[in-house]
Amino acid sequence: MTVLPAPAELREAIQNHVLDALPSPERAPRAELAEYARLLRDYPQRGGKTLRGMLLCYSGLAYGAELERLLPVAAALELFQHWALIHDDIEDGSDERRGKPALHKLYSLPLALNAGDALHARMWGVLVEARVSYAVLEEFTRLVDRTAEGQHLEMTWMEGQRFDLTPADYLEMVGQKAAYYTAVAPLRLGALVAGVEPPKVLEEAGMKLGIGFQIVDDRLNLSGDPAKYGKEIAGDLWEGKRTLILLHFLQNAAPAERSRAEALLRKPREHKPESEVRWLHGRILASGALDYAQQVAEQLLEQGMTTLRPALMGLPNPAPAQGVLELLQQLVRREA
Amino acid sequence: MTVLPAPAELREAIQNHVLDALPSPERAPRAELAEYARLLRDYPQRGGKTLRGMLLCYSGLAYGAELERLLPVAAALELFQHWALIHDDIEDGSDERRGKPALHKLYSLPLALNAGDALHARMWGVLVEARVSYAVLEEFTRLVDRTAEGQHLEMTWMEGQRFDLTPADYLEMVGQKAAYYTAVAPLRLGALVAGVEPPKVLEEAGMKLGIGFQIVDDRLNLSGDPAKYGKEIAGDLWEGKRTLILLHFLQNAAPAERSRAEALLRKPREHKPESEVRWLHGRILASGALDYAQQVAEQLLEQGMTTLRPALMGLPNPAPAQGVLELLQQLVRREA
Numbered sequence: 001m002t003v004l005p006a007p008a009e010l011r012e013a014i015q016n017h018v019l020d021a022l023p024s025p026e027r028a029p030r031a032e033l034a035e036y037a038r039l040l041r042d043y044p045q046r047g048g049k050t051l052r053g054m055l056l057c058y059s060g061l062a063y064g065a066e067l068e069r070l071l072p073v074a075a076a077l078e079l080f081q082h083w084a085l086i087h088d089d090i091e092d093g094s095d096e097r098r099g100k101p102a103l104h105k106l107y108s109l110p111l112a113l114n115a116g117d118a119l120h121a122r123m124w125g126v127l128v129e130a131r132v133s134y135a136v137l138e139e140f141t142r143l144v145d146r147t148a149e150g151q152h153l154e155m156t157w158m159e160g161q162r163f164d165l166t167p168a169d170y171l172e173m174v175g176q177k178a179a180y181y182t183a184v185a186p187l188r189l190g191a192l193v194a195g196v197e198p199p200k201v202l203e204e205a206g207m208k209l210g211i212g213f214q215i216v217d218d219r220l221n222l223s224g225d226p227a228k229y230g231k232e233i234a235g236d237l238w239e240g241k242r243t244l245i246l247l248h249f250l251q252n253a254a255p256a257e258r259s260r261a262e263a264l265l266r267k268p269r270e271h272k273p274e275s276e277v278r279w280l281h282g283r284i285l286a287s288g289a290l291d292y293a294q295q296v297a298e299q300l301l302e303q304g305m306t307t308l309r310p311a312l313m314g315l316p317n318p319a320p321a322q323g324v325l326e327l328l329q330q331l332v333r334r335e336a
Numbered sequence: 337m338t339v340l341p342a343p344a345e346l347r348e349a350i351q352n353h354v355l356d357a358l359p360s361p362e363r364a365p366r367a368e369l370a371e372y373a374r375l376l377r378d379y380p381q382r383g384g385k386t387l388r389g390m391l392l393c394y395s396g397l398a399y400g401a402e403l404e405r406l407l408p409v410a411a412a413l414e415l416f417q418h419w420a421l422i423h424d425d426i427e428d429g430s431d432e433r434r435g436k437p438a439l440h441k442l443y444s445l446p447l448a449l450n451a452g453d454a455l456h457a458r459m460w461g462v463l464v465e466a467r468v469s470y471a472v473l474e475e476f477t478r479l480v481d482r483t484a485e486g487q488h489l490e491m492t493w494m495e496g497q498r499f500d501l502t503p504a505d506y507l508e509m510v511g512q513k514a515a516y517y518t519a520v521a522p523l524r525l526g527a528l529v530a531g532v533e534p535p536k537v538l539e540e541a542g543m544k545l546g547i548g549f550q551i552v553d554d555r556l557n558l559s560g561d562p563a564k565y566g567k568e569i570a571g572d573l574w575e576g577k578r579t580l581i582l583l584h585f586l587q588n589a590a591p592a593e594r595s596r597a598e599a600l601l602r603k604p605r606e607h608k609p610e611s612e613v614r615w616l617h618g619r620i621l622a623s624g625a626l627d628y629a630q631q632v633a634e635q636l637l638e639q640g641m642t643t644l645r646p647a648l649m650g651l652p653n654p655a656p657a658q659g660v661l662e663l664l665q666q667l668v669r670r671e672a
Contacts, residue, residue, distance in 0.1 A: 032488065032489050032492045032493075033485065033488070033489070035488075035492065036485060036488040036489075036492075039488075084453075087449055087450070087453060090445075090446070090449060091445075091446035091449055091450060092446070108491075108495055109426075109427075110426070110427035110428070110491050110495075111488065111491055111492065111495070113423055113426060113427055113449065114423070114427060114484055114487050114488055114491065115484075115488075117420075117423060117456070117480070117484050118480070118481065118484035118485075118488075120453070120456055120480075121477055121480035121481055121484065122477075122481075124460055124473070124476070124477055125474075125477040125481070128470055128473040128474055128477055129474075131470060134464055134467060137460070137464040138461075138464055138465075140460070141457055141458075141460055141461040141464055144453070144454070144456075144457035145454065145457055145458075145461070148450055148451075148453050148454035148457065149369065149372060149454075151450050152368065152369070152371075152372045152375075152447065152450055152451075152454075153368050153369070153372075155444075155446050155447055155450065156368045156371065156372075156447065157368070159444055159446075159447070
């Protein structure tokens, strides 16, 4: 019978594993490399929820893996998140991350880009040092491949001024960009560390839950508590992100309003008048698009949980299986 | 007795392995992903010398590895070069690569950055699919770590307007940034694929030869044949690179000339007057700094070859061992 580690302890254990894998400023042979170490440790030291790493550990424990063998894989998944966010923030021109300036704003774009590459390599370094199986390594190649593909879709829609997109396009894009690494990969990696071939249901349910997570993220971007959210509120409008909320708003807006919104969204960030962004933000909040999106997220949550519950509750370790379900529920029903 | 594959055939075999590992536009499920596949294939399809992959194969054959097991590792090393160049070109603000616009000029910075990340993941994908040993995977984490560290050094010197640098600083920086992945890693990976623990001499000689290679690269940047070089001539001056040639010139320039050169190098690329860049270029060409640099490169070549020759000629397969030596000689004595 596996005892479920307390969430705070588990989070700290993963976090320590991440930081131990990075160069330390104190041991750097020259001042420039102490700065390099500080760049690499910056996002990891900003904290964060460590949700993906924790989900991976609970899934693995439910499947019978030992925590000791799960921690490096969880740390690698968190390192994935760190380097992907550094590069995302550059790509999206984001100003803030977790309540502080984005890394490329704090240092420079070239240094931040390079630090992201170094963290990417450290992600593989942690996996290789832990001698994880090839199946685990393959899952990591899959999760990076899919995230990059989804990221390309989103960016090319923004650059191409595309407004001919449907909710189905959005769901396909965020399935690749966010849901796979947020929910599918952690669930599957847990099983793989336990030496179990992941059942299909993990991907089916994980996609739904991960998409639900991203929809909530999009909602919080427009209506979250600035103190808790850690990123610029309405940043997605400044950046022109094609979210389910925006697509639903545009679909249901009167023609004049739709044209005005599209004209604004076509402008690059630095040419968007603040008053127009405020106008669009207000119109979206008043339109019911947020409620619609939350309903879709709740539906996905329910469908995902209904699919996943029987698969997990049949496993030998019910306490971590219950931990998986609770964590996934929190992912979709969070306020920050 | 191993028959040495002809260079052109070997190059083509490595190149095919690289392209087979990438998504194809024809099989993409939507137009945006066909574009994504084209982005990923762009630098790999520009050709290039494939020197590092070939060096790796010759080294491996000399140590007794089978070509079939060397090709995926050589392809992964070439993929490293492709993603690193895409990101380098962004970091350095380079306009051209192999005679065409840099990827971020052809598409956009966000799309190019993301394509680089995808190629980085494909590099690991090729290694994992080929089920290479953990020792080979560890060597890849090492080569990315070291390259990123060297890249940080170079960029932070440029951003920090540093001119207090010595030839020893330059040698340390290019050892990390270029020599390790260009010469040390290919030599070591060949041995590792053959299941042989690489002798220390491979790193010692590889560092010298790789630094020699980079010095020649810096020289060609200032005095190469534009038709063959494939990058903007004097691009290093526009970008403010701290090369051995520049450091030697500054060290030996009269005070007034040194101040004028430093004032120019402090300016960001877009504020550098073309006439001043031409002036500095002319002064460097006339100063003898290029001859000095070529002498240093020749010395490094001779020292490296003297160290390496006895180690390689004692191996069971003299033909590929000879191939290694010839290729390394070409690296330092090339004109493009």
